[in-house]
Amino acid sequence: MSLHKTTNFFLLIVLLAAFSACKKVIKVDLNSSLARYVVQGNVTDVAGTYTVTITKTINFDQDNIFPAVSGAMVVITDATAGVTDTLAETLPGNYTTHVLVGTPGHTYKLYVNAANNVFTATSTMPPLVTLDSLYTKPSPFGGSHPQLVPVYTDPALVGVHYHYYHFMEYKNDTASDNVIVRNDALINGRVVNQPIGGDQLSPGDSVAVYLECIDSSVYQYYSTLQQTNNQNSATPANPLTNLTGGALGYFSAHTSSVKSLIVRP
Amino acid sequence: MNNPIKIVIALMVLLLPGALKAQTKFSISGTIKDKKTGEALIGATVKVADKPAIGTATNEYGFYSLTLPAGTYKLLVEYVGYKQQELQVSPDKKSGFDVALVPEETQLNAVTISSKVNMVTSAQMGMEKLDIKEINAVPVIFGERDVLKTIQLLPGVQSVSDGNSGFYVRGGAADQNLILLDDAVVYNPSHLLGFFSTFNSDAIKDVTLYKGTAPAQFGGRLSSVLDVKMNDGNDQSYHVSGGIGLIASKLEVEGPIQKDEGSFLVTARRTYADVFLKLSHDTTLKKSSLYFYDLNAKLNYKLGKKDRIYLSGYFGQDDLGLGGLFGLNYGNATGTLRWNHIFNDKLFSNTSLIYSDYDYNIGINTGGISANIQSIIRDWNLKEELEYFANPSNSIRFGFSSVYHTIEPGNITGTGITNSTQPDNHSLENAVYITDSWKASSRLNVDYGIRVSAFSVMGGANLYDLNPDGTVRDTIHAGNGQIEQTYVVPEPRVSASYTLNDVSSLKLGYARNAQYMHLISNSTTTNPTDKWVGSDNNIKPEIADQGTLGYFHSFKNDDYELSAETYFKYMQHQIDYRDGANVFDNTPLDSKLLYGDGRSYGLELYFKKKVGKFTGWISYTLSRSEIQMLGVNNNNWYASRQDHTHDFSVVGIYKLNKKWTVSSDFVFYTGGAATFPSGKYEVNGQTVFYYTSRDGYRMPNYNRLDLSFTKQLKPHKKYTSELVYSLYNAYGRENPYIINFRQDPNDASKTQAVQYSLFRWVPSISYNFKF
Incomplete structure (x- = not known):
């Protein structure tokens, strides 16, 4: 539960709405x-191929064209099975696997060498948790935009072996900006x-939700990415990455389970 | 801990010989109060008519003591806004030194705003006193008179953000202010997300702010002490007063329990901002609740000639709710039981038992889960203070304070979830102190003393041994009641004034302060759910050393006052969050923190007109405050969020005629440091902003003008009333509250900065009455 987000969100709507805040682009x-x-x-x-993308940051006032980094050497190793796959650049900045098969419980190592800058990361794929169902229900606040409910059963484990989940929501084939x-x-x-x-839903929308089981370092990445995007801390910062060597971004080995629906009136 | 106590005892012994030389002298003592209300007058002066240099002033309880060479004297008793009274004394007169002063007619055209302490001769530095009359005259947002917003207009004091009652003093963070209500710590001094202070100005008698240079009886915070005293209640007759405003209403009842012997006072206030939410078109807002209320109560009773008992309390609660799905309640409760005892003409004792509590509760009810998060900080404090008026040149205060802190760090309980509870944190904060006000010569006054504070971390909760990256290496657990670690900090304080001539003086001061309780916050403004934590094996006590130098001048028979003060402050063991720290999960807080030092220096100029139809002040502060955190900005010094280079305020109050008073204030300050992105990148098809430094940018400059018009309505026999019209942010400046960065909604290839501002042209009207 992200209680912090709820509190801040609440404080913000009260502030901005109750005192008829003025908003302007500056x-x-x-x-x-x-x-x-x-x-x-x-x-x-x-099953299929997996992709690693390498780009670079740009200045804030530039157009959103993020330069692809070509010619890098990208290797993913399945450390559990002892399989190494050197990725091929299929599009500028996009590197794709050939033989790797993602398996829960296996640990994967990423190696990137771009113009002698070396970045590495390790991620272990957690056991699979599947989505049982996906449905919508009316918003308790009223209004015509329903809430989206993915249902799953968290495996019971004693001790501090947490499960971490990441949801990807697609509305009409577009990924939601909400982490x-x-x-x-x-x-x-x-x-x-x-x-x-996630996004505001209306009747007729086609919605798909992916439930991903992620490891703790990727969870840390996504939850700090959420803070970065929310911009409600006094000192926003870059998300905490599991990559070493000074790169931004992440490397995640995760399971994936999907359900979809069309929002009924 | 042995050594500091020895030092204190040695100091006391050193001071005593002065007292023993007084054989040919005699002492008198008494109390000074307002004749109409019976309220004790704080800082009223008693001096010899033909030798005004010999005199004294009343303490916080209206008590004074004066030692004179044998002889007959005519004494003058004076207090700003009251008629002077004479008092004949001689060695054979044994009683009759209590004085009731009569207030001057308030219908006079002149308004006198106080400075009850003679700032030229007093050794005290960095101190501001505000009169309630002054606070009531300054225009404020929503027409709700507010102590905390008025002090923000003083030099060296800055607002946390627009319309907020949180404040920074001399570059210190908001949690470095010790806010006391009748000696009880108020942990969260604000209501409704910071827009109202917890202090109902109707219940308040006296407000004193010490900017890091407080005398040794105060301690526990680095940057300031705001000492707020409640009214005692009228012990002559019953009165009801109140006010009706757009956003809040209040009522006060006071009267004698027994005339001249005791009195009571009860005030209550409630806001109804949520009424406006019901008018909103937004369905979410319509189902919301948003209000606060608070109660102040005080009783006092004389038990004979030498004893007096006071009981005072405060209770306030905020309630924010979102249609049964989400709720946030928080509030302070304080209580003070005090016993004043006069041992003899020279020794005054004040014993207090003080309770203080702050808690918040978050309730969530969604998706079959009903969860409740509760956090509490609670103090019990036993305090003893003795004031010994040793001789005409020395008056000594000494005592101790012992506080037992309990913190419930935030337990999560409910249905549909696994409960998560943590053991309570306990700690003990003790202090002994002694301080002497010494009139060294006719020109030199020195206040010097020492406070020795000790903080003991008690067992029961887990302590963590951390690796340099903040991860937990080992968990240490000691049993309940065991002391795990004790910090001792000696805090010397000295300030001296040297009078250059009748109207001007130079002052010099040094003070050390230690802070053991810390508010861990990562929000841009005061947030009710920020966490208070005590020092432990990782969080060291914060320590500040401050040196000050000042020049004071009064003009035209003290009608005008000018002061210039400079300060330099160095703060050790400052605390900040690590990047990406999550405040709300129940993992060890210690592992989410960073430590460093702070420094701050500045010049404060203050010019005040105290008497006449037109009164007011101008204040200007030029300052710098920086921090150096290990692990932030390559360990370089950087400007802190409290760093506002220029800070300028003007306050003017003009009494047009018997009916109308106009007042206005203007504020300008340099925007504080802020963190903005310096680039962007794309992940999962989403644009993410790229940050290169913490607090590397500046918010735009802030400025605002407020106006207020008070109309005195026709007085009836026993009934007086007034109407107050005010306009906050009169020229509608859009001062930024936050600046966010986002994708341009109309152009997928662009990003943009968006400024949110809160208050433009906030008009208000309120009606106040008294009978």
């Missing part, structure tokens, strides 16, 4: 920054049917 003179590497890599338990993560610290071993706060 020009802020922001410094330029040295370009940094951004690495994003996923290995899942779904949704959960752990089972307070819901260990229960059937979970808490709504997720």
Whole structure:
């Protein structure tokens, strides 16, 4: 449960709405920054190829065209099975696997060498938890936008072996900008049917929700990414990554389970 | 801990010989109060008519003691806004030294705003006293008179954000202010997300702010002490007063329990901001609740000539709710039981038992889960203070204070979830102190003393041995009642004034303060759910050393006052969050923190007109405050959020005629340091902002003008009333509250900065009455 987010969200709506806040776009003179590497890599338990993307940061006032980094050497090793896969650059900045098969319980190591900058990361794929169902229900606040409820059963484990979840929500094939993560610290071993706060839904929308079981370092990445995006801390900062070597981004080995529906009137 | 006590005893012994030389002298003592209300007058002066240099002033309870060479004297008893009274004394007169002063007619055209302490001769530095009349005249947001917002107009004091009652003093953080209500610590001094202070100004008698240079009887916070005293209640006759405003209403009842012997006072206040939410078109807001209330009560009773008992309490509660799905309640409760005892003409004792509590409760009810998060901080404090008026040149205060802190760090319980509870934290904060006000010569006054504080971490809760990256290496657990660690900090304090001539003086001061309780916050403004934590094996006591130098000048028979003060402050063991720390999960808080030092220096100029139809002040502060955190910004010094280079305020109060008073204030300050992104990148198809430094940017400058018009309505026999019209932010400046960065909603290829501002042209009207 992300209580902190709830509190801040609540405080913010009260502040901004109750005191009829004024909002305007302003020009802020922001410094330029040295370009940094951004690495994003996923290995899942779904058969097929897996992709690592390498790009660079740009200045705030530039257009959203993020330079692809070509010619890098990218290797993913399944440390559990002892399989090494050197990825091929299939599109500028996009590197794809050949032989790797994502398997729960296996540990994967990423190695990237881009112009002699070396970045590495390790991620272990947790056991699979499947989505039991997905449904919508009316919002308790009223209005015509329903809430989305993915249902799953958290495996009961004694001790501090947390499960970490990441949800990807697609509305009409577009990924939601909301970062949704959960752990089972307070819901260990229960059937979970808490709504997720993604995009606003309307009748007719086609919605798909992916439930991903992620490891603790990727959970830390997503939950700090959520803080970065929310911008409600006094000192926003870059998300905590599991990559070493100074790159932004993450490397995640995770399971994936999907359900979809069309929102009824 | 032995050594500091020895030092204190040695100091006391050193001071005593002065007292023993007084054979040919005699002492008198008494109390000074307001004749109409019976309220004890704080800081009223008693001096010899033909030798005004010989004199004294009343303490916080209206008590004074004066030692004179044998002889007959005419004494003058004076207090700003009251008629002077004479008092004949001689060695054979044994009683009759209690004085009741008569207030001057308030219908006079002149308004006198006080400075009850003669700032030229007093050794005390960095001190501001505000009169309630002054506070009531300054325009404020929503027309709700507010102590905390008025002190923000003083030099060296800055607002946390627009309309907020949180404040920074001389570059210190908001949790470094010791806020006391009748000696009880108020842990959260604000209501409704910071827009109202917990202090109902109707119940308040006296407000004193010490900017890090407080005398040794105060301790526990680095940057300031705000000492708020409640009214005692009228012991002559019954009165009811109150006010009706757009956003809040209040009522006060006071009267004698037995005339001249004791009195009571009860005030209550409630806001009804949520009524406006019901008018909103937004369905979420319509189902919300948003209000606070608070109660102040005080009783006092004389038990014979030498004893007096006081009982005072405060209770306040905020209630924010969102249609049964989400609720946030929080509030303070304080209680003070005090016993004043006069041992003899020279020795005054004050014993207090003080309770203070702050708690918050978050309730969530969604998706079959009903959860409750509760956190409490609770103090019991036993305090003893003795004031010994040793001789005409020395008056000594000494005593101790012992506080037992209990913190419930935030237990999560409910249905549909696994409960998560942590053991309570207990700690003991003790202090002994002694301080002497010494009139060294006719020109030199010195206040010097020492406070020795000790903080003991008690067993029961887990302590953590941490690796340099903050991860837990080992968990240490000691049993309940065991002392795990004790910190001792000697805190010397000295300040001296040297009078250059009748109207000007130079002052010099040094003070050390230690702080053992810390508010861990990562929000831009005061947040009710920020956590208080005590020092432990990782969180060291914060320590500040401050040196000050000042020049004071009064003009035209003390009608005008000018002061210039400079300060330099060095703060050790400051605390901040690590990047990405999550405040609300129940993992060890210690592992989420960073430590460092702070430094702050500045010049404060203050010019005040105290008497006449037109009164007011101008204050200007030029300052810098920086921090160095291990692990932030490559360990370089950087400007802190409290760093506002220029801070300028003007307050003017003009009494037009018997009916109308106009007042206005203007504020300008340099925007504080803020963290903005310096770049962006893309992950999972989403644009993410890239940050290169903490607090590396500045918010835009802030400025605002407020106006207020008070109309005195026709007085009836026993009934007086007034109407107050006020306009906050009169020229509608859009001062930024937050600046956010986002994707341009109209152009997928661009990003933009968006400024949110809260208050423009906030008009209000309120009606106040008294009978």
